[in-house]
Amino acid sequence: MNTFVFLREHFARYVLPDLSNDAVADCKRALTMNHLLVTGKSGRLSGWVMVKKDKTYIQAKIAAKHANLITADPRTRYEAWYEELENFSGPTCFIEFTKSTFNIGNIFLTHDARVVKICGPASSQTFNYTDEPNEASGVAHKVLAKMRRKNAV
Amino acid sequence: MFEQVKIEATLRTPIIIQGYMTFDALLGALLFERLQDVDKTHSSIPIQCDDGLFYASAAQVEVIDRGGLAIAANLRAQHDLNPNHVKKSRDGSKLHKSLGLKRRRQFGAVLNKYRTITVNSISWDVTGDINQIEDLLNDAFFIGKKRTAGYGEVISWDFKNSETDGLIDAQGQALRPIPVERFNGDKSLPIIDTAWKPAYWNPENRSACYAPEPVS
Numbered sequence: 083m084n085t086f087v088f089l090r091e092h093f094a095r096y097v098l099p100d101l102s103n104d105a106v107a108d109c110k111r112a113l114t115m116n117h118l119l120v121t122g123k124s125g126r127l128s129g130w131v132m133v134k135k136d137k138t139y140i141q142a143k144i145a146a147k148h149a150n151l152i153t154a155d156p157r158t159r160y161e162a163w164y165e166e167l168e169n170f171s172g173p174t175c176f177i178e179f180t181k182s183t184f185n186i187g188n189i190f191l192t193h194d195a196r197v198v199k200i201c202g203p204a205s206s207q208t209f210n211y212t213d214e215p216n217e218a219s220g221v222a223h224k225v226l227a228k229m230r231r232k233n234a235v
Numbered sequence: 236m237f238e239q240v241k242i243e244a245t246l247r248t249p250i251i252i253q254g255y256m257t258f259d260a261l262l263g264a265l266l267f268e269r270l271q272d273v274d275k276t277h278s279s280i281p282i283q284c285d286d287g288l289f290y291a292s293a294a295q296v297e298v299i300d301r302g303g304l305a306i307a308a309n310l311r312a313q314h315d316l317n318p319n320h321v322k323k324s325r326d327g328s329k330l331h332k333s334l335g336l337k338r339r340r341q342f343g344a345v346l347n348k349y350r351t352i353t354v355n356s357i358s359w360d361v362t363g364d365i366n367q368i369e370d371l372l373n374d375a376f377f378i379g380k381k382r383t384a385g386y387g388e389v390i391s392w393d394f395k396n397s398e399t400d401g402l403i404d405a406q407g408q409a410l411r412p413i414p415v416e417r418f419n420g421d422k423s424l425p426i427i428d429t430a431w432k433p434a435y436w437n438p439e440n441r442s443a444c445y446a447p448e449p450v451s
Binding site: 083084085086105106173186187189190191193194197 | 438
C-alpha cells in the first residue's frame with residue numbers, strides 16, 4: 083500500500099471533514115490545517131502523532147472523534163514511541179511537530195524496528211532501534227536507547 | 236534489444252548522492268534535458284521496465300572517504316524569481332515588504348548541507364539498450380548533486396558484462412528499491428518506506444520496499 087493511502091485511511095480520515103481523491107493532498111491538509119480543539123478554539127497539531135493500522139494516537143486535544151482515534155494522549159513522544167517500538171507490530175508512522183509548517187516529503191512509514199523513521203516538519207531521523215546510538219545519532223535514538231537501558235534493569 | 240550490462244563511471248571529483256541514485260533516475264534526468272516532458276521521459280528510458288519497475292540497480296560504490304559541504308545560497312528576488320509568484324501588497328503595486336529588493340541581507344539566505352563521498356568509480360547493473368544508453372551518457376560529464384560546483388565529474392564511462400538483471404544479486408539481495416509484493420529474493424532484510432519508480436521525488440511513488448542500504 084502506498085504510504086499516503088495508508089495515512090489517509092488511518093489518520094486523515096479521522097480528522098478531516100471530507101476526503102478528496104488525492105491521498106497526498108489529504109495528508110498534507112490534515113497535518114497543516116487548523117483543527118477544532120476541545121476548548122472550542124482551533125489550532126494546528128502539536129506535540130506528536132503515532133499512526134498505526136488499528137489505532138491512531140494524537141497528543142493534541144483536538145475535538146475529532148472516531149473509534150480508532152485516541153486524542154489528548156498524556157504520554158510524552160518518547161514514552162509513546164518507546165512502548166510501540168518495544169512491541170513493534172507493523173507499519174507505523176511516528177510524527178513530531180514543531181512550529182514549522184510540515185513538509186510532506188518528510189513523511190515515511192516505519193515497517194521494521196531496524197529502520198525507524200521519526201518524521202519532523204523539516205527533516206526526518208532514521209536509525210536502527212536495536213542498535214546502540216553513537217555520537218552522530220539523533221536525539222530520538224539516544225533518548226529511546228536510554229529508556230530501553232533503564233527499563234531493562 | 237535489451238542486454239544485461241554493468242556500467243561504471245570513473246570519477247575525478249567527490250560526488251554528492253542523495254538516496255539511491257538508480258540508473259533509470261540518472262538516465263531520466265539526462266532525457267528530461269532533451270524532452271522537457273516528465274511522462275515522455277519516463278516512457279523513453281532505454282531500460283527494461285515491468286509495470287513501472289526498471290531493471291536498473293542503485294548506485295554501487297566503495298567509499299574511500301566521506302565529507303560534508305555547506306552552501307549558503309542568497310535569493311535575489313529581482314533576478315531569480317518571477318514577480319508574479321511573489322506576494323504583493325494589497326493594491327498589487329509592490330512586492331511583499333518582507334522580501335527585500337535592495338540589500339543582500341534582505342534577500343533571504345538559505346543554508347544547504349550535503350554529504351560528499353570520495354570514490355574511484357561508481358557502478359550500476361542494468362538490463363537495457365546499450366546503444367541508446369551510450370548515446371545519453373555522451374551528455375553526462377557530471378553526475379549527482381551540485382554538479383555546477385564541480386562535484387561528480389566523470390572521466391569515463393565503461394561497459395562490462397553483468398551476471399545480474401539489475402533487480403536482485405546472486406545472493407538474492409535487492410539491488411534497488413522493489414515493492415514488497417514484487418520481491419522474490421532474500422526477505423531477511425528490513426522493509427523500508429521509499430520511492431520505487433520515477434519520479435523518485437514524488438511522494439505518491441512511495442511504498443513498502445526491500446532495498447539496499449542507501450549510499451548516504
